[in-house]
Amino acid sequence: MSERTRIKRLPERGSKDRGLLDAILDEALICHIGFTREDGPVVLPTIHARVGDTIYLHGSVAAGNMRALKDGRPVCLTATLVDGIVAARALFNHSMNYRSAVVFGTARLVGDAAERTAAFRAITEHVLPGRWEEARHPNDAEDRQTMVLAVSIDEWSVKTRTGGPGDDEVDYAGDIWAGVIPLAMTAREPVPDELLRPGIDSPPSVRSYRP
Amino acid sequence: MSERTRIKRLPERGSKDRGLLDAILDEALICHIGFTREDGPVVLPTIHARVGDTIYLHGSVAAGNMRALKDGRPVCLTATLVDGIVAARALFNHSMNYRSAVVFGTARLVGDAAERTAAFRAITEHVLPGRWEEARHPNDAEDRQTMVLAVSIDEWSVKTRTGGPGDDEVDYAGDIWAGVIPLAMTAREPVPDELLRPGIDSPPSVRSYRP
Numbered sequence: 001m002s003e004r005t006r007i008k009r010l011p012e013r014g015s016k017d018r019g020l021l022d023a024i025l026d027e028a029l030i031c032h033i034g035f036t037r038e039d040g041p042v043v044l045p046t047i048h049a050r051v052g053d054t055i056y057l058h059g060s061v062a063a064g065n066m067r068a069l070k071d072g073r074p075v076c077l078t079a080t081l082v083d084g085i086v087a088a089r090a091l092f093n094h095s096m097n098y099r100s101a102v103v104f105g106t107a108r109l110v111g112d113a114a115e116r117t118a119a120f121r122a123i124t125e126h127v128l129p130g131r132w133e134e135a136r137h138p139n140d141a142e143d144r145q146t147m148v149l150a151v152s153i154d155e156w157s158v159k160t161r162t163g164g165p166g167d168d169e170v171d172y173a174g175d176i177w178a179g180v181i182p183l184a185m186t187a188r189e190p191v192p193d194e195l196l197r198p199g200i201d202s203p204p205s206v207r208s209y210r211p
Numbered sequence: 212m213s214e215r216t217r218i219k220r221l222p223e224r225g226s227k228d229r230g231l232l233d234a235i236l237d238e239a240l241i242c243h244i245g246f247t248r249e250d251g252p253v254v255l256p257t258i259h260a261r262v263g264d265t266i267y268l269h270g271s272v273a274a275g276n277m278r279a280l281k282d283g284r285p286v287c288l289t290a291t292l293v294d295g296i297v298a299a300r301a302l303f304n305h306s307m308n309y310r311s312a313v314v315f316g317t318a319r320l321v322g323d324a325a326e327r328t329a330a331f332r333a334i335t336e337h338v339l340p341g342r343w344e345e346a347r348h349p350n351d352a353e354d355r356q357t358m359v360l361a362v363s364i365d366e367w368s369v370k371t372r373t374g375g376p377g378d379d380e381v382d383y384a385g386d387i388w389a390g391v392i393p394l395a396m397t398a399r400e401p402v403p404d405e406l407l408r409p410g411i412d413s414p415p416s417v418r419s420y421r422p
Contacts, residue, residue, distance in 0.1 A: 004250050029293055029394075030307070034245035034254035039215050040285035043245035043254050045311050074251035082240055082396070085339055087417060091331065091346045092353035094338070096241070100256050120302065127305070128296055128392075135302045135387055142303040164404045176346055177414050178404040181339075183240075183422060185293070186397045193375045193389040203388050206298060211394060 004104060005157040015158040024101035024158065025050045028079035029127065029185070029211065033057065035075045037068060048077065049119070049126035050153070055103060056110070056119035057149045066147045070109040077103040077151055084183050088165035089176040097161050097180065104155040110148040119148045130205035185211040215315060216368040226369040235312035235369065236261045239290035240338065240396070240422070244268065246286045248279060259288065260330070260337035261364070266314060267321070267330035268360045277358045281320040288314040288362055295394050299376035300387040308372050308391065315366040321359040330359045341416035396422040 007014025015021075025031070025048070034043045044065060049056050055077060059066040069075060084097035110116055124132045138146070165178045190206050218225025226232075236242070236259070245254045255276060260267050266288060270277040280286060295308035321327055335343045349357065376389045401417050 004248065004253065029296075030291065030309075032243040032245075032254050032289055032291070034243075034252040034287070036247045036252050037215065040315060041245040041247050041252055041287045042215065042315075043243050043287045043289040043313070045289065045291040045309065047307065076245070076252045076254045078243055078254040078256065080241065080243070080256040085240075085420070087339060087342065087346070089347055090349075090353070091335055091343070092349050092357070094335065094342070094346070096258065096338070098241075098256065102254070104251060104253075124302055124305065127307070128298060131298065131305070132302070135298070135305070136300055136382060136385070138301075138303050142301070146303070164402070164406075167406075171347060172406060172408075174347070175408070175411055177411050177417065178407055179413070179417070180402045180404075181417060181420055182399040182402065183396055184399065185394055188393040188395065191375070191391045191393065193391075195375075195378075195383060196389055197383075197386070200386055200388050202390070206388065206390070206392060209296070209392055 005155055007157060007159060013159045013161055015160060017158065021101050021156055021158050022050060024081060024099045025055065025079050026126070028081055031077050031079040033075055033077050035069060035073055047123060047127060049122035051118065051122045053153045055151045055153060056122055057107070057151070058119065058123055059147055061145055061147045066149070069107040069149055070147065072106045072108065075105060075107055075151060082183055083162070085181040086165050087178055087181065089167045089171035089174060089178050093165055093167050095161060095165070099160045100158070102157045103151060103153055105151040107149040107151050110150050116148050128205050128209060130208070134203045134205055187211055216366055218368060218370060224370050224372055226371060228369065232312050232367055232369050233261060235292060235310045236266065236290050237337070239292055242288050242290040244286055244288050246280060246284055258334060258338060260333035262329065262333045264364045266362045266364060267333055268318070268362070269330065269334055270358055272356055272358045277360065280318040280360055281358065283317045283319065286316060286318055286362060293394055294373070296392040297376050298389055298392065300378045300382035300385060300389045304376055304378050306372060306376070310371040311369070313368045314362060314364055316362040318360040318362050321361050327359050339416050339420060341419070345414045345416055398422055
């Protein structure tokens with residue numbers, strides 16, 4: 001464990017459970033990637049996918065931030081799931097239930113054709129399981145326009161909060177309500193493309209999608 | 212506009228609409244804050260609240276990352292709302308609908324009592340509107356344990372994607388389904404604290420909560 005992965009504040013919320021890290025990364029639809037540019041820190045949302053001990057990212061070869069990352073500079077990838085609002089009797093004890101995964105590393109440019117295809121597949125299946133078999137695969141021109149980056153899961157930390165509010169003894173006797181409002185991402189009815197030809201039903205990936 | 216706030220990739224997704232920035236910051240329950248430590252970049256989830264041109268953050272005075280920020284080092288605050296999965300005919304044209312707000316600045320330690328109270332109120336009302344009037348306010352000991360930081364909204368950028376998929380001419384004639392799966396955060400039924408005294412109903416803030 002390195003200094004930066006040691007959970008110092010509320011260590012009971014920290015976890016060294018690698019399975020929990022993987023579960024958070026796999027459930028989170030996006031993550032936020034941070035790195036340091038010449039003009040300071042930057043944090044950007046991005047789609048990711050985990051394959052074993054590797055997190056894959058992709059983007060346009062024309063994107064400045066992708067180009068900035070391929071030189072192997074340090075990155076921090078953070079995926080956060082918000083699970084609920086914790087309303088306590090005291091404002092001080094209000095909190096959120098959440099699960100967050102933080103991975104420190106450096107991005108590696110993926111050039112190998114087989115690994116790139118595996119990454120495309122993983123990213124597709126991460127966002128919409130089953131879609132890889134349904135949609136048209138990248139052609140050579142599309143492939144050339146896409147950069148794939150990989151970050152190894154070596155140095156990481158997990159922090160979570162679950163359960164109800166914790167208040168101070170003096171407040172339990174009062175008449176202030178306390179509890180949790182659970183939150184979750186939900187999917188609404190799919191909206192077909194206006195240009196969809198008649199008679200094409202929504203496919204299994206879309207019909208069975210659950211966030 | 213500075214170099215880092217200029218949207219170079221897909222500039223049609225960029226916006227200089229300050230109202231849109233504010234709307235994203237206000238709707239997002241959390242943001243991710245990035246900064247550079249001695250050992251590299253770090254990205255952490257945090258609760259925030261906007262008051263005019265200022266974003267307030269809070270945390271424990273014992274938290275190393277809060278202490279690291281109060282020295283005025285550069286930060287990047289990013290709030291992202293995921294609005295949908297865009298399924299195109301070609302995998303290359305798959306995308307997400309989203310709204311993201313990125314603010315660059317430095318954190319200022321807030322010491323003024325009135326500004327601290329305004330920040331506590333804003334953070335409470337950001338997460339759970341109406342809660343400020345319902346719960347017990349911080350006492351002196353709680354106040355001393357809480358650090359408040361402020362980041363001015365000076366340098367910022369907004370990027371969004373909305374609408375259906377955009378495919379290539381050749382793919383429209385095929386029989387692959389395309390469309391959008393809308394996503395939204397939703398609240399489930401509130402769960403009262405196990406230690407709640409009988410006869411205390413959920414208050415307006417909880418009953419009327421909508422993410």
